[in-house]
Amino acid sequence: MPNFSINIIPDHKQVTANEKESLYHAMVVAGIPLKASCGGKGTCSDCKVLVREGKVESLTTGMLTEEEQKQGYMLACQCFAQSNLVVEVPEESKLTEHRIVLSNNPAGGSIAQNGDERIGILEEEPERAGEGPDIPLFKRLFLKVPEPSLDDMEDDIGRVIRVIRKETGVELLRPTLNVLLTLPNILRQAGWKVTVSLAEGKGYKSVEITGVEPGHIEQKYYGLAVDIGTTTVVAKLVDLESGQTVGIKGTYNKQAVYGDDVITRIIHTNEYPDGLRELRKVVVETINELIEDLAKEQRIKQTDIRTVVCAGNTTMTHLFLGLDPTYIRLEPYTPVVNNIPAVRASRAGLNVYPMAWVQCITGVASYMGGDVTAGVLVSGMAFAEELTLFVDIGTNGEMVLGNKEWLISCACSAGPAFEGGGIRHGMRAMRGAIEKVRISPGGAKVTCCTIGNVPPTGICGSGLIDCVAWLYKSGIIDRSGNFVSDVKSPRIRDSAEGKEFVLVWSEKAGRFTDITISEAEIKNLIRSKAAVYAGIRSMLQMVGLPVEAIDRVVIAGGFGRYINIRDAIDIGMFPDIPLEKYSYVGNSSVKGAKLALLSKKARDMLEEIAKKMTYLELSIGNTFMDEFVSALFIPHTDLGLFPTMQ
Ligand code: FES
Incomplete structure (x- = not known):
């Protein structure tokens, strides 16, 4: 079968493909996202x-509009080369420049006062859980070991352990064989003054003595906290002695080219014999690139990273370690493991100190992973009197309700809309995405703000929420999401997909076509917001509490950062309680991983939270479905639940 050469413009990258391989697959293999x-x-x-x-x-163009087909657009995944090609990848199809929440807005801290302001922001590192570096997962210690004598003939390692116990209070210690092989000479040559390395591995009761070096070693040593998100991966490099974050980097998860959501990726592992290996390889590559960048930036050796903590949803941790995720998506939804014991970095494929332990934060269920356990720790809700609602929205909405007495959690499928999926002009929060929309009554004037302040190429989740809220508030759509028939505006028109509203005309857009939202897409979004609200109400029903009982709401995650809370309440996605009760916690997954790196107390708390959290499976019983149906209106069937919207 001949291999055709494909010139990808505008970057002029060369790819080869045969007539049976889609252009999309050829580009993915060549690393073109x-x-x-x-x-x-x-x-x-x-x-x-x-x-x-x-x-x-081209097999099918069914998903393309007439206008797009006229302009020559094709779906790369449905196209097969029959000759050498020149293929242009338009801006809106590139998987680049994803906006990643690396730190909170330094200007944050105040609570939103009106609809135009964004949510209040919690401090960068909340001082509420496992503060400070009490016992990091890896530690170096200088020891003066008492020399043996005829009155004290204890073995060499026993003498070392005795001093470590005295210095740290750690009772259970075990040396590696490598330590024992070199120990006698090092002790004697160094005059019994040595530096020992101690490493804790999750699931092991004893602390490992991983190294003994002569003299007082002052070289710095680091830990890595990683948030393995479905869409993005963020890594923090942490000085384990001072507890300071010295570097932070994020990028999109390279698995994204295999599909946006966890289910598509699990299916990929089932459909292709090499699928699991491929997905594991690319996520490990993603983390290794972050490690390389952080090490270069900080001018350290990658082997100076002596321990790693990862937080991710259950599917992500399974794929990262190459565990079979098949049964996560099949009833009764059981993962291989929620509490994964530590593995060596060399086994996990991470390019740090090969013997470093890599630990994944314990999860609760197939759709309630260690990222949420970490979030609950960082929010402080598990140790507070107040009733707190923790919400992390992405393709899946993960929610936890509770206080220091109890915790209940649930996950709902919010669908891909909040990540810009399933919406013709939807896109992730990348440069060119409309993130904020204002519409005047009747639609005469539309104002859109884009990420990067460039001409818009699509609309991301926060923009979509704004859009639906303002289409409703400006009287263009009704409570069911239908266009109101007597509103006349050149922006409302018929298309092959039904009625649609033009947000941006093509002359003003960063693409060749108008940016629109159709009635069907508005309803799609209403379903997504209904799923989130129904999840929240199902948990409240379970514990017999009303919405007003919620003392505070903590929003986490990359998407949550940009939501306009007023608009999210107005469409009925979040409870109608005072805005002052809402706060934003940032990337609580990576923050929780950092706390685990530094503090034994935090690690114990994470285990306690995972044990304490009850998981409510929403597909059992009718509560969720009843709540969902009631929430399929703007803001809700029961307006009494949304007093500020009456
Ligand atoms: Fe090609 Fe979805 S249509 S990747």
């Missing part, structure tokens, strides 16, 4: 390209 919510199944239209030269066979 392309958006692909559906993972290459031809159902999302994210992977649009323009074939500028050469011949292709």
Whole structure:
């Protein structure tokens, strides 16, 4: 079968593909990231390209509009080269420059006072859980070991352990064989003054003595806290002695080219014999690139990183370690493991000190992973009197309700809309995405703000929430999301997909076509917001409490950072309680991982939280479905639940 050469413009990258391999697959293999919510199944239209030269066979163009087809757009995942090609990847199809929450807005801290302000922000490192570096997962210690004598003939390692116990209070210690092999000479040559390295591995009761070096070693040593998100991966490099974060980097998860959500990725592992290996390889590569960048930036050796803590949802941790995720998506939804014991970095494939322990924060269920356990720790809710609602929204909405007495959690499928999926002009929070929308009554004037202040190429989750809220507030759509028939505006028009509203005309857009939102897409979004609200209400019903009982709401995650809370309440996604009760915690997953790196107390708390958290499976019983149906209106069937909207 001949291999055709494909010139990808505008970057002029060369790719080869045979006539049986899709352009999308050829680009992924060559490391050219392309958006692909559906993972290459031809159902999302994210992977649009323009074939500028050469011949292709295109299986289907069903997801493309007439206008797009006229302009020559094709779906890369449905295109097969029949000759050498020149293929243009338009801006809106590139999987680049994803906006990643690395730190909180330094200007934050105040609580939103009106609809135009964003949510209040909790301090960067909340001083409420496992403060300070009490016992980090890795530690170096200078010891003066008492020399043996005929009156004290204890073995060499026993003498070392005796001093470590005295200095640290740690009772259970075990040396590695490598330590024992070199110990007698090092002790004697160094005059019994040595530096020992101690490492704790999750799941092991004793602390490991991993190294003994002559003299007083002052070299710094680091830990890595990693948030393995479905969409993005963020890593913090932490000085384990001072507890300070010395570097932070984030990038998109390279698994994104296999599909946006965890289910698509699990299916990929089932459909392709090499699927699990591929997904594991790319996420490990993603983390290793962050490690390399952080080490270069800080001018340290990668082997100076002596311990790693990862927090991720259950599917992500399974894929990271190469564990079979199949049964996560099949009833009764059981993962291989929630509490994963530590593994060596060399086994996990991370390019740090090979013997470093890599630990994943304990999860609770298939759809309640260690990232949420970490979030609950960081929010402080598990140790507070007040009733707190913790919310992390992405493709899945993960929510926890409770206080120091009890914790209940649930996960709802919010669908891909908040990540910009399933919406023709939806996109992730990247440069060019509309993140804020204002619409005047009747739609005469529309104002859109984009990420990066550039001409818009699409609309991201926070923009979509604003959009639905303002279409409703400006009288253009009714409570069911239908366009109101007597509102006349040139922006409301009929299309092949039904009625739609033009947010940005093509002349003002950073793409060739108008940016629109259709009635069907508005309803799609209403379903997403209904799922979130129904999840919250189901937990409240379970414990017999009203919405007003919630003392505070903590929003976490990258998407949560940009939500306009007033608009989210107005469409009925979040409870209608005072805005002052809302706060934003940032990337609580990586923050929790950092706390675990530094503090034994935090690690114990994480285990306690995971044990304490009850998981409510929403597919059992009718409560969730009843709540969901009631929430399919703006803001809700029961307006009494939204007093500020009456
Ligand atoms: Fe090609 Fe979804 S349509 S990746």
